[in-house]
Amino acid sequence: xxxxxxxxxxxxxxxxxxxxxxxxxxxxxxxxxxxxxxxxxxxxxxxxxxxxxxxxxxxxxxxxxxxxxxxxxxxxxxxxxxxxxxxxxxxxxxxxxxxxxxxxxxxxxx
Amino acid sequence: xxxxxxxxxxxxxxxxxxxxxxxxxxxxxxxxxxxxxxxxxxxxxxxxxxxxxxxxxxxxxxxxxxxxxxxxxxxxxxxxxxxxxxxxxxxxxxxxxxxxxxxxxxxxxxxxxxxxxxxxxxxxxxxxxxxxxxxxxxxxxxxxxxxxxxxxxxxxxxxx
Amino acid sequence: xxxxxxxxxxxxxxxxxxxxxxxxxxxxxxxxxxxxxxxxxxxxxxxxxxxxxxxxxxxxxxxxxxxxxxxxxxxxxxxxxxxxxxxxxxxxxxxxxxxxxxxxxxxxxxxxxxxxxxxxxxxxxxxxxxxxxxxxxxxxxxxxxxxxxxxxxxxxxxxxxxxxxxxxxxxxxxxxxxxxxxxxxxxxxxxxxxxxxxxxxxxxxxxxxxxxxxxxxxxxxxxxxxxxxxxxxxxxxxxxxxxxxxxxxxxxxxxxxxxxxxxxxxxx
Numbered sequence: 001x002x003x004x005x006x007x008x009x010x011x012x013x014x015x016x017x018x019x020x021x022x023x024x025x026x027x028x029x030x031x032x033x034x035x036x037x038x039x040x041x042x043x044x045x046x047x048x049x050x051x052x053x054x055x056x057x058x059x060x061x062x063x064x065x066x067x068x069x070x071x072x073x074x075x076x077x078x079x080x081x082x083x084x085x086x087x088x089x090x091x092x093x094x095x096x097x098x099x100x101x102x103x104x105x106x107x108x109x110x
Numbered sequence: 111x112x113x114x115x116x117x118x119x120x121x122x123x124x125x126x127x128x129x130x131x132x133x134x135x136x137x138x139x140x141x142x143x144x145x146x147x148x149x150x151x152x153x154x155x156x157x158x159x160x161x162x163x164x165x166x167x168x169x170x171x172x173x174x175x176x177x178x179x180x181x182x183x184x185x186x187x188x189x190x191x192x193x194x195x196x197x198x199x200x201x202x203x204x205x206x207x208x209x210x211x212x213x214x215x216x217x218x219x220x221x222x223x224x225x226x227x228x229x230x231x232x233x234x235x236x237x238x239x240x241x242x243x244x245x246x247x248x249x250x251x252x253x254x255x256x257x258x259x260x261x262x263x264x265x266x267x268x269x270x
Numbered sequence: 271x272x273x274x275x276x277x278x279x280x281x282x283x284x285x286x287x288x289x290x291x292x293x294x295x296x297x298x299x300x301x302x303x304x305x306x307x308x309x310x311x312x313x314x315x316x317x318x319x320x321x322x323x324x325x326x327x328x329x330x331x332x333x334x335x336x337x338x339x340x341x342x343x344x345x346x347x348x349x350x351x352x353x354x355x356x357x358x359x360x361x362x363x364x365x366x367x368x369x370x371x372x373x374x375x376x377x378x379x380x381x382x383x384x385x386x387x388x389x390x391x392x393x394x395x396x397x398x399x400x401x402x403x404x405x406x407x408x409x410x411x412x413x414x415x416x417x418x419x420x421x422x423x424x425x426x427x428x429x430x431x432x433x434x435x436x437x438x439x440x441x442x443x444x445x446x447x448x449x450x451x452x453x454x455x456x457x458x459x460x461x462x463x464x465x466x467x468x469x470x471x472x473x474x475x476x477x478x479x480x481x482x483x484x485x486x487x488x489x490x491x492x493x494x495x496x497x498x499x500x501x502x503x504x505x506x507x508x509x510x511x512x513x514x515x516x517x518x519x520x521x522x523x524x525x526x527x528x529x530x531x532x533x534x535x536x537x538x
Contacts, residue, residue, distance in 0.1 A: 019227030019228050020227075032213075032236070034213055056225060059225070060221075060223070061223065061225045061226060062220070062221070062222065062226060063220070063221040064218055064219065064220045064221070064231070065218060065219045067214065067216040067217055067218060068214070068236070069209055069212055069214070069216065069218070069235050069236045069237070070217065070218060070233065070235060070236070071184060071185045071186070071233075071235055072184070072185075074233065074234070075232070075233060075234050076231065076232070076233045077231070077232040077233070078220070078226070078230065078231050078232075079226055079227050079228035079229075079230055080225065080226060080227060081224070081225055081226065082227075083225070
């Protein structure tokens with residue numbers, strides 16, 4: 001995915017057992033496949049991000065399948081229970097199977 | 111934001127059709143042909159049947175947070191939360207969202223585990239017209255819950 | 271110097287006063303988002319849309335701020351410079367700049383906006399190609415520069431050499447045009463706060479531009495918005511960076527005097 005930018009936000013420090021919110025945003029048109037080219041009348045092909053998966057120290061903690069009804073520049077926030085320090089790894093995958101990855105460091109106290 | 115939770119009660123297939131039937135009646139009032147309206151209703155119930163199979167989803171446990179009126183149908187903030195301890199024994203496995211009058215009803219599906227801590231998701235969705243958001247939660251014990259919330263989507267006037 | 275329009279006299283008087291403070295705005299119903307009767311488009315938004323603008327993480331317009339920050343440090347053009355090479359850190363050099371644009375340019379003897387100034391810098395000092403209007407780069411750079419003044423009150427100069435252009439802009443604003451025979455003022459002055467079918471009309475302020483419009487699903491410039499508005503009343507739109515729109519942009523920026531820069535704002 002050319003020029004796609006992703007960002008994630010996690011709290012700076014988390015206590016073990018605490019349930020914290022993870023925020024994600026990725027820049028993407030999310031072309032629905034419903035639009036028509038105004039000049040040619042041809043339908044513009046669908047091209048969306050159809051999957052977002054989050055792994056916590058290698059283990060899947062959240063997964064989502066997206067359809068064209070998800071808005072452009074998709075924002076998605078979900079929750080994770082703090083266990084060990086390490087990393088949250090995010091993978092967005094599009095209709096062509098291409099993916100964008102992002103990682104966030106998790107610091108867990110206690 | 112409007113929070114809508116229905117009391118816990120079993121919902122059968124006939125009742126599901128009746129729930130969407132209400133939408134058919136309203137749609138007929140706006141000049142849609144009965145066939146169009148039935149097609150929309152049928153596809154959400156069909157999509158839901160694929161998920162729940164023969165089970166009868168109960169109402170309750172799901173909190174759908176959406177505005178009453180969308181500023182713009184292409185970016186509608188929505189939050190969904192399922193009431194659950196999210197323990198190994200009792201947690202939400204999956205959550206499905208549909209929009210019953212969009213060109214296609216599927217919006218998104220989510221997979222959770224006890225490591226989620228909370229079965230709550232926030233995102234922004236596209237809604238082509240006034241319709242219902244329908245949510246079905248799949249629990250670890252095989253039970254299903256559903257909730258529905260209407261949102262008004264107006265087509266502009268002079269927004270440019 | 272020629273005839274002075276009453277509006278420009280008042281504007282001149284206002285400029286002589288000690289500028290505007292968004293602190294003073296904070297007392298009214300709309301807090302910092304209004305200056306007396308002057309209201310930012312923010313005040314017409316639904317709570318959900320306000321929430322998106324208020325959260326820098328969720329606001330998609332911030333993607334363009336990041337892009338602009340990258341471009342600001344990138345070397346471009348035959349002179350081998352980046353913006354930063356001459357200006358230094360943007361947070362320092364560009365702070366307050368947006369509050370005075372559009373403004374009169376001594377060299378071209380016309381009104382210029384930020385986009386025009388960026389391209390002037392690129393061609394004159396960097397020996398780089400100008401960026402196309404509404405291109406990703408020009409939008410990102412404009413958003414990034416204006417963002418450095420976020421929260422500061424708009425305070426464009428409409429006196430001295432700017433007077434005739436201000437007057438032209440005001441004339442444009444109040445002139446009926448198009449098949450629908452409507453002037454900007456018909457909606458944004460006469461009917462601000464009322465509904466045009468399903469849309470709530472604002473005062474048409476530009477303090478948040480380039481803005482992330484939900485309708486566009488991306489960030490867009492004032493001139494894009496002007497073109498859209500003109501097309502809606504079935505009038506032939508003017509070109510991007512045209513004199514007409516530069517003058518109009520000056521007038522409209524004056525209409526928003528005292529409003530905080532909100533770039534990148536979120537609007538319908």
